[in-house]
Amino acid sequence: MLLNQFLLLGALLFAVGVYGVLARRNGVMVLMSIELMLNAVNLNLVAFGLQHDVVSGQVFALFIIAVAAAEVGVGLAIVLLLYRNRKSIAVDEFDLMKG
Amino acid sequence: MDWILENAFLIPLIPAVSFLVILLFGRSVIGAERVHKVGITAVGIVWVLSMIAAISWITRVEDSTSSKYDDAEHAQIAVTEGLSASSAGGLDGELHLAAEDDGYGGDGGGYATTEPVISEVDGWWSSSGVDFAVGTLVDGQTVLLLIVVTSISLLVHIYSSEYVKGDRRFVHYYAFLSLFTASMLFFVMAQNLVQMIVGWELVGVCSFALIGHWWEERPNTDAALKAFLTNRVGDIGLLVGVIILFGEFQTFDIDAINRMVGEMGSEVHFAMLMASIALMAAVCSKSGQFPLHTWLPDAMAGPTPVSALIHAATMVVAGVFMIGRLYPVFFEGFSIGTSSINLMAFIGGFTALIGAGLAFAQWDIKKVLAYSTVSQLGYMVMALGVGAWTAAMFHLFTHAFFKACLFLGAGSVSHAAHHTFDMREMGGLRKHMPHTYKTFVISTLALAGIFPFAGFWSKDEILLGAYEGQEGAGSFLFLGKYPLMLVFGCVVALLTAAYMTRVIWYTFWGEYRGHGHPHESPKVMTVPLWILAVMAVIAGAFNLPTPVLERVGLEGLAHLVQTYAEPTHYLNAIGLSHPPPSFWLAVVGLVLALAGIAITFMYFWRNAGPHGLTERNRYAKAGYTFLEQKYYLDHLYTDIVVGSIKAPIARAANWVNDNVIDKVVNTAGEGARDSGRWVYRWIDQGTIDNTVNALGSGADSGGQGLRVMQTGKVQNYGSLLFGTAAVVAIVFVIVL
Numbered sequence: 051m052l053l054n055q056f057l058l059l060g061a062l063l064f065a066v067g068v069y070g071v072l073a074r075r076n077g078v079m080v081l082m083s084i085e086l087m088l089n090a091v092n093l094n095l096v097a098f099g100l101q102h103d104v105v106s107g108q109v110f111a112l113f114i115i116a117v118a119a120a121e122v123g124v125g126l127a128i129v130l131l132l133y134r135n136r137k138s139i140a141v142d143e144f145d146l147m148k149g
Numbered sequence: 150m151d152w153i154l155e156n157a158f159l160i161p162l163i164p165a166v167s168f169l170v171i172l173l174f175g176r177s178v179i180g181a182e183r184v185h186k187v188g189i190t191a192v193g194i195v196w197v198l199s200m201i202a203a204i205s206w207i208t209r210v211e212d213s214t215s216s217k218y219d220d221a222e223h224a225q226i227a228v229t230e231g232l233s234a235s236s237a238g239g240l241d242g243e244l245h246l247a248a249e250d251d252g253y254g255g256d257g258g259g260y261a262t263t264e265p266v267i268s269e270v271d272g273w274w275s276s277s278g279v280d281f282a283v284g285t286l287v288d289g290q291t292v293l294l295l296i297v298v299t300s301i302s303l304l305v306h307i308y309s310s311e312y313v314k315g316d317r318r319f320v321h322y323y324a325f326l327s328l329f330t331a332s333m334l335f336f337v338m339a340q341n342l343v344q345m346i347v348g349w350e351l352v353g354v355c356s357f358a359l360i361g362h363w364w365e366e367r368p369n370t371d372a373a374l375k376a377f378l379t380n381r382v383g384d385i386g387l388l389v390g391v392i393i394l395f396g397e398f399q400t401f402d403i404d405a406i407n408r409m410v411g412e413m414g415s416e417v418h419f420a421m422l423m424a425s426i427a428l429m430a431a432v433c434s435k436s437g438q439f440p441l442h443t444w445l446p447d448a449m450a451g452p453t454p455v456s457a458l459i460h461a462a463t464m465v466v467a468g469v470f471m472i473g474r475l476y477p478v479f480f481e482g483f484s485i486g487t488s489s490i491n492l493m494a495f496i497g498g499f500t501a502l503i504g505a506g507l508a509f510a511q512w513d514i515k516k517v518l519a520y521s522t523v524s525q526l527g528y529m530v531m532a533l534g535v536g537a538w539t540a541a542m543f544h545l546f547t548h549a550f551f552k553a554c555l556f557l558g559a560g561s562v563s564h565a566a567h568h569t570f571d572m573r574e575m576g577g578l579r580k581h582m583p584h585t586y587k588t589f590v591i592s593t594l595a596l597a598g599i600f601p602f603a604g605f606w607s608k609d610e611i612l613l614g615a616y617e618g619q620e621g622a623g624s625f626l627f628l629g630k631y632p633l634m635l636v637f638g639c640v641v642a643l644l645t646a647a648y649m650t651r652v653i654w655y656t657f658w659g660e661y662r663g664h665g666h667p668h669e670s671p672k673v674m675t676v677p678l679w680i681l682a683v684m685a686v687i688a689g690a691f692n693l694p695t696p697v698l699e700r701v702g703l704e705g706l707a708h709l710v711q712t713y714a715e716p717t718h719y720l721n722a723i724g725l726s727h728p729p730p731s732f733w734l735a736v737v738g739l740v741l742a743l744a745g746i747a748i749t750f751m752y753f754w755r756n757a758g759p760h761g762l763t764e765r766n767r768y769a770k771a772g773y774t775f776l777e778q779k780y781y782l783d784h785l786y787t788d789i790v791v792g793s794i795k796a797p798i799a800r801a802a803n804w805v806n807d808n809v810i811d812k813v814v815n816t817a818g819e820g821a822r823d824s825g826r827w828v829y830r831w832i833d834q835g836t837i838d839n840t841v842n843a844l845g846s847g848a849d850s851g852g853q854g855l856r857v858m859q860t861g862k863v864q865n866y867g868s869l870l871f872g873t874a875a876v877v878a879i880v881f882v883i884v885l
């Protein structure tokens with residue numbers, strides 16, 4: 051079953067992304083892990099679109115690629131500012147919001 | 150001509166305006182030394198208006214008398230259309246012919262119409278469906294009082310300008326004289342009982358203010374308070390009486406009430422009896438009748454012209470006037486027509502007697518005159534009590550002049566002799582003050598009832614009224630229908646002559662016992678005295694009996710007061726009769742008065758009789774002390790009545806205060822305190838505070854607990870998010 055293989059690949063990619071977000075200390079790596087998760091979702095959307103023979107899955111995927119680009123722009127800007135201010139981009143060092 | 154009768158409200162209005170002008174502008178604009186001119190001018194105008202009113206009234210009565218015989222069918226045709234259809238089954242345009250006989254021409258007595266002139270304005274105010282009108286009622290009785298009040302008031306105003314000159318409250322004095330004149334005039338032309346009460350209270354207030362004119366001295370304020378409070382006792386009676394009358398007739402209209410009593414007669418006897426007894430209390434206080442007369446002698450603390458105006462001639466006759474005004478009520482209530490003794494006649498006669506007795510034991514000349522006033526007012530009330538309406542009003546009229554003259558004479562004496570009223574510091578003044586002496590003697594003769602002075606005629610009519618009584622009663626031996634009243638009247642006639650002679654002896658004869666050099670008063674005081682003295686001589690001519698005038702061919706002038714002043718339109722309805730004159734009764738009265746003078750003359754001038762009896766004889770001394778202490782009435786009132794009421798009431802009030810009110814208050818306080826405590830402990834502290842604290846600490850510990858999660862590390866949050874998402878996803882997969 052072709053769909054299952056796509057879905058398994060998507061789930062693997064997502065799991066890798068989750069691991070990266072939760073486990074990596076480097077802010078850039080975290081952003082890249084988020085990209086992995088987004089692309090896992092894109093893979094799912096395109097696979098379901100193919101399965102049901104509709105284009106909306108691919109259109110959604112395009113939207114998500116565009117939004118992800120913008121998100122990465124913002125995310126990298128934040129990381130850049132963090133580095134300028136604290137000389138570090140290790141995310142576990144930033145706990146200013148600790149209650 | 151009837152203009153002034155219909156617009157009589159102007160008469161009290163003018164002195165009322167004068168009061169305000171004097172009070173508000175007296176000191177500032179007019180100047181304190183000139184205010185008396187305002188007062189005199191105002192009262193002068195009112196006097197002229199009153200005279201015009203008197204002439205108008207006489208003309209009106211004359212016109213109605215003659216027109217009645219000219220057109221015998223003097224019938225008034227009243228056309229009332231449609232609306233009164235209850236009698237005629239609703240026919241439109243039905244005519245009712247109503248013939249109204251004007252007056253009482255039918256009984257052959259030739260009575261004139263004395264229908265009052267009533268001008269009223271409806272809707273003064275209204276309360277629970279009862280409309281209170283305001284207006285004036287002018288009839289013969291009103292006109293008679295208008296003449297008396299304005300004449301005496303004018304003379305007193307003039308006299309006072311000298312007597313009270315330089316007084317520190319000259320302005321207030323004249324303001325209150327004006328207010329009193331306005332109030333009294335308002336009172337005598339009251340159209341309904343409510344207005345009458347208002348006037349009654351107003352004159353009381355003026356009396357209070359003027360008695361206490363020199364209030365810096367304690368006795369004067371005490372006297373003013375005594376007068377006011379004693380009058381309050383009677384005022385309750387007035388209120389109760391008016392309420393009874395209103396309850397019976399549903400109206401305050403005096404004329405309507407009098408007519409209804411005349412029509413209903415014995416149907417309303419009991420209510421009228423109750424009303425009469427209540428109103429009698431008011432008469433007792435205002436007109437100084439036993440047992441409420443004690444304030445009147447003390448009222449002499451006021452300036453002498455005030456005593457002359459208020460406490461001799463006008464205000465104190467308000468009670469007599471009120472009886473005369475509501476005469477059908479009293480006539481029916483006390484069964485005056487069919488009894489030989491009744492409450493009013495007895496109170497009047499008894500007052501006349503005790504007043505005359507007290508006048509002997511006084512050394513203060515004004516107090517002698519005050520008791521004389523009490524006595525003479527008793528005479529008037531007695532006259533009304535025996536049914537002699539005209540005699541009472543006639544005596545009111547003559548008494549006003551000679552008693553005012555006596556008071557002003559006493560004032561003149563005091564003015565001359567170092568401001569004392571004690572007769573022991575006078576004596577021999579006839580040589581120094583000839584005018585005062587002459588006028589005083591003339592008025593004394595008038596008061597004593599010596600022919601042909603005014604008092605003789607009016608006193609004789611009262612004795613005649615007591616003797617002849619009314620048709621319904623039986624007569625007792627040779628003493629007539631009101632035997633006790635006749636005896637009282639005769640004894641008082643003797644006593645009056647005697648005590649007045651005593652005053653003349655102590656004041657004007659013998660040697661001068663005072664200080665300084667007495668002198669005659671100025672003209673501004675003696676001229677009013679002479680005018681009053683002349684009136685004391687001729688006032689009797691206003692109601693001469695027919696037989697006297699027949700001898701001189703002037704019988705048309707007989708019974709002027711009876712003809713013009715009597716409100717025959719309702720006095721005839723109750724069946725009041727007029728006794729024919731009696732020659733021998735007049736002789737008896739005159740002889741008694743002469744005897745009184747003669748006895749006193751022998752005692753003082755000829756030094757005859759038992760001098761010094763009071764020192765030698767125990768019983769005589771006891772009697773004298775009894776008189777000197779005024780029958781112990783003041784002690785009775787202040788010590789026994791007031792004292793016995795006051796002390797137990799005070800004690801009871803104290804007990805109630807301690808044991809009831811305090812206890813209630815304390816119990817309430819303690820209860821409030823205890824419940825407050827309970828609420829504090831159990832509700833406030835126990836429940837509310839605990840709840841709030843628990844909420845607070847719960848939120849605190851919850852926050853502390855949750856705070857652990859708030860690490861500030863993005864990856865922790867991410868783990869939570871994905872963990873939760875995973876759990877939710879697992880639940881979805883398993884459950885759905």
